[in-house]
Amino acid sequence: MAGSSPTPLWRAGRAHRGERIVARCADPGRARMESYPLSNAQARIWVLAQMEGGSAAYQHALVLDLEGSLDEAHSRTAFETLIARHEALRTAFVTDGAIPRQKIHPAKMSISS
Secondary structure (H helix, E strand, C coil), X not given: CCCCCCCHXXXXXXXXXXXXXXXXXXXXXXXXXXXXXXXXXXXXXXXXXXXXXXXXXXXXXXXXXXCCCCCHHHHHHHHHXXXXXXXXXXXXXXXXXXXXXEEECCCCCCCCC
16 A cells, blocks of 8 residues: 555454554654643633533544444454544643643553453
C-alpha cells in the first residue's frame, strides 16, 4: 500500500490472519509536551461546560446489537489500534491553575476487560 494509509478493511484482513499491526503516530519524531493550549473551539466548549456544570451534549453514544460470536482478542486489538492512531481519543482537558489545557495520554494504552 505504498503512498496511502491502510484502510480499516485491509487492517482487519491482516489481523484476521494473525499478523501484528503496529499503529504509528502521524509524526513520531515530533517532540511531545506535557500539555497543549486549547484551540478556540475547545476553549469555547470548556467555558460552556464550566457554566453548565458539565453536560453530555458533546458525547455521542452508540449501541451495537451484534449477532454471532465476537472475537474478543481481535476486537481489543482493533480498539487499541484505533485509540493509538487518533490523539483526539486520548485527549483530556486539564486545568493548570485556572488555565485549561489539553493533555494527550500516551498511545501505549491497553483496554482492560
